[in-house]
Amino acid sequence: YNIAQVRDDVVKMVNGNSIGIDIEEEYSAGQNPPNSREDIYSAMIIYGLLSYSNGEVRVPNKELMIEFQKALKDDDFGYVAELVRNSGEVLNATLNKRGDTVASYLHNIHNSELPILKYNDENSLSCVVTLAYLSARNKYKVEREEKSGKGFVDFIFYPRRKNLPGIIIELKADKTPEEAIAQIKQKEYSEKLKKENVSAILAVGISYDTAAKEHQCIIEELCD
Numbered sequence: 001y002n003i004a005q006v007r008d009d010v011v012k013m014v015n016g017n018s019i020g021i022d023i024e025e026e027y028s029a030g031q032n033p034p035n036s037r038e039d040i041y042s043a044m045i046i047y048g049l050l051s052y053s054n055g056e057v058r059v060p061n062k063e064l065m066i067e068f069q070k071a072l073k074d075d076d077f078g079y080v081a082e083l084v085r086n087s088g089e090v091l092n093a094t095l096n097k098r099g100d101t102v103a104s105y106l107h108n109i110h111n112s113e114l115p116i117l118k119y120n121d122e123n124s125l126s127c128v129v130t131l132a133y134l135s136a137r138n139k140y141k142v143e144r145e146e147k148s149g150k151g152f153v154d155f156i157f158y159p160r161r162k163n164l165p166g167i168i169i170e171l172k173a174d175k176t177p178e179e180a181i182a183q184i185k186q187k188e189y190s191e192k193l194k195k196e197n198v199s200a201i202l203a204v205g206i207s208y209d210t211a212a213k214e215h216q217c218i219i220e221e222l223c224d
Contacts, residue, residue: 005037006037006040007080009037010068010071010072011072011080011127011130011131012127013050013057013058013059013068014059014065014068014069014072014130014134015126015127015130015144016144016145017058018056018057018058019041019056019057019058020055020056021037021038021041021055021056021057022038022055023038023041023042023045023052041057044057045057048060049064066137069084069134069137072084072131072134073085080131083109083131083132084131084134084135085135086105087131087132087133087134087135087136088135088136089105090102090105090106090132090133090136091133091135091136091139093105094133094167094202094204094219095164095165095202097202097219097220097221098219099177099204099216099217099218099219100217102132102204102206102217102219103206103215103216103217104215105132106128106129106132106206106208106215106217107214107215109128109131109132110128110208110213110215125171125173125206125208126144126154126155126171129154129155129169129171129206130144133155133157133169136157136167138160139159139160139161139164140157140158140159140160140164140167141157141158141160142155142156142157142158143155143156143158146192147192148188148189148190148191148192148193149187149188149189149190149191149192150186150187150188151183151187151189153168153169153170153184153187153189154169154170154171155167155168155169156168156169156189156192156193157169158193158196158198159198165198165200165201165202165221166190166193166196166198166200166201166202167201167202167204168184168189168190168193168201168202168203168204168222169204169206170183170184170189170203170204170205170206171206171207171208172205172206172207172208173207173208173210174207174208174209174210174211175207176205176207176216177205177206177207177216177217177218178205178218179205179207180204180205180206180207180218181203181205181218181220184203184205184222185203185222189203190203190222200221201221201222202219202220202221202222203219203220203221203222204217204218204219205217205218205219205220
């Protein structure tokens with residue numbers, strides 16, 4: 001089976017996406033080790049690691065999502081593991097409001113050997129952001145497409161420690177990071193963090209120019 005395809009599928013599922021696959025026969029305990037992509041997912045469904053509905057598999061709950069995120073650090077995932085292990089530096093750059101550094105990391109991830117990261121839309125951009133900030137989940141509860149204020153924000157980071165700021169990330173393809181920051185403010189995306197008594201909040205606007213193939217990032221501290 002194609003290990004690279006399974007690896008790419010896992011990255012997509014960690015980002016919250018479903019994977020389309022046709023499973024005609026259930027894998028059962030006692031069979032030979034799975035030798036196809038379909039067998040692998042069928043076995044994972046049987047053991048409760050994935051859910052299957054309408055021809056799609058996905059990670060069924062947040063607890064298992066955390067385990068999949070940990071698995072991405074394994075050397076068997078090749079370059080993905082290296083990206084994940086370096087993701088702590090992206091969080092540090094964000095906390096220090098070094099937007100250019102964050103943009104540089106995103107650029108490097110985008111130019112990696114992973115086909116799924118060759119993107120031209122905001123959904124694919126979110127896969128890169130998920131990988132870039134994967135280690136942040138040790139310090140934050142990360143929610144994607146969360147309802148807050150007057151709309152749905154791309155990412156909200158709820159701090160697990162009181163000394164950390166909340167983080168709001170808005171993504172834009174073929175627009176500017178300034179527009180992303182403006183949307184965060186105009187749609188009051190900080191409301192849910194404020195309800196959690198998070199006083200310090202960072203707004204992160206990330207954009208990708210599909211023609212120039214360049215990332216930009218601006219980070220601002222939101223004021224009350």
